[in-house]
Amino acid sequence: MKRLRHQDWLNLVAAIDELYSDFDARTLPGRALSAVAKVIAADSVTFTGFDNGGEYAGLLWDTGNISDAEMEIFARYMYENPLVGAYVIERRPETLTVTDLIAREEYRRTTVYNEFYRRIGVESQLVTPLPISDELFMSCSVNTGRSDFSARDRLILTLFAPSLVNAIRNAFAYQRLESALETEACGVISINSKGKPVFISEFARQLFKGYFAGEKCEIDSLPKSLSGWLKQVKAVAETAEFRLPSEPLKIENQQGVLTIRWMYNSVTREETLLLEEKRFLDAKAFEKLNLTKREAEVLFWISRGKTYDAIATLCNISMRTVHKHVEHIYVKLGVETRTAAMLKALEIE
Numbered sequence: 001m002k003r004l005r006h007q008d009w010l011n012l013v014a015a016i017d018e019l020y021s022d023f024d025a026r027t028l029p030g031r032a033l034s035a036v037a038k039v040i041a042a043d044s045v046t047f048t049g050f051d052n053g054g055e056y057a058g059l060l061w062d063t064g065n066i067s068d069a070e071m072e073i074f075a076r077y078m079y080e081n082p083l084v085g086a087y088v089i090e091r092r093p094e095t096l097t098v099t100d101l102i103a104r105e106e107y108r109r110t111t112v113y114n115e116f117y118r119r120i121g122v123e124s125q126l127v128t129p130l131p132i133s134d135e136l137f138m139s140c141s142v143n144t145g146r147s148d149f150s151a152r153d154r155l156i157l158t159l160f161a162p163s164l165v166n167a168i169r170n171a172f173a174y175q176r177l178e179s180a181l182e183t184e185a186c187g188v189i190s191i192n193s194k195g196k197p198v199f200i201s202e203f204a205r206q207l208f209k210g211y212f213a214g215e216k217c218e219i220d221s222l223p224k225s226l227s228g229w230l231k232q233v234k235a236v237a238e239t240a241e242f243r244l245p246s247e248p249l250k251i252e253n254q255q256g257v258l259t260i261r262w263m264y265n266s267v268t269r270e271e272t273l274l275l276e277e278k279r280f281l282d283a284k285a286f287e288k289l290n291l292t293k294r295e296a297e298v299l300f301w302i303s304r305g306k307t308y309d310a311i312a313t314l315c316n317i318s319m320r321t322v323h324k325h326v327e328h329i330y331v332k333l334g335v336e337t338r339t340a341a342m343l344k345a346l347e348i349e
Helices: 006-019 028-039 066-078 082-089 109-117 151-181 204-213 223-238 285-287 293-303 308-315 319-333 338-346
Strands: 044-051 056-062 123-130 136-144 187-191 197-200 249-253 256-264 271-279
Touching: 006 028, 006 151, 028 056, 028 151, 056 066, 066 082, 066 109, 082 123, 082 136, 123 151, 123 308, 136 151, 151 256, 151 271, 151 338, 187 204, 204 249, 204 256, 204 271, 223 256, 223 271, 285 293, 285 338, 293 308, 293 319, 293 338, 308 319, 319 338
Parallel strands: none
Antiparallel strands: 044 056, 044 136, 123 136, 187 197, 187 271, 249 256, 256 271
């Protein structure tokens, strides 16, 4: 495996600091493009977004100033690029170049190369996948007119990719936070450079009661288990020369799932905890699908992934009755399988 020089590690750390110098989604494209350019020498850097169906989502950040007309050509022929198929369709997890997938001579015969890449001066691409959410998949492409990239370049982009994913997720979450602030239905905690909470929103306090029940919490402090998790995250950040971004803390109970993200500003040294809740629907909500009260209860447990024998126990009915209710649910929803029924149930959220 290729080993990086000391200067490479210093450049990576500096790039990560720039990436986390702000949370604002409006400054994210500039921060992401500049940070990648700091660690890999290239003619241009491009971030492209695709929806969960593999279609171009109209999201493009680029240092090469690609025109709208050029993007129309790309969108028309993009699936001729084997990298698009590898990432958007196959969802391969590794950093790749075109020549990892097909011979360069074969690639040069494609329409996408001749009508798009050749015209904008791109001979080689080094691309890494950035899975952002169930609705958005992005790729980061480092482009050059040279013949190809080095093993060092590939390793650096692979190491940098998790930080890019985390920064993009944080920026989009922060954007949701700004929107939620207008209705005051958001959970946000601001922590100063000395590690002391200086602001805890009212909605965050409500979430404490729902997901940290039984833990004593003073008016200006965090629940004990949350404080412990935060200390672990910060200990890793402070001791490691280079670290992968921390995973969010997720807590699930009967009412829903709480996701807590730790966001660190490398300039001000301040921290922000962003709390987002996804509440589960109760059984009554499924009655909107023209189901009886009992059928709605059965579908509720199906949507939670329970087996039929578990549903029988939870509803205090026989397995035969469960199957009868399921038959009626399938007819009313116009589906034939358990999976299709679950998808129908999720549509009302």
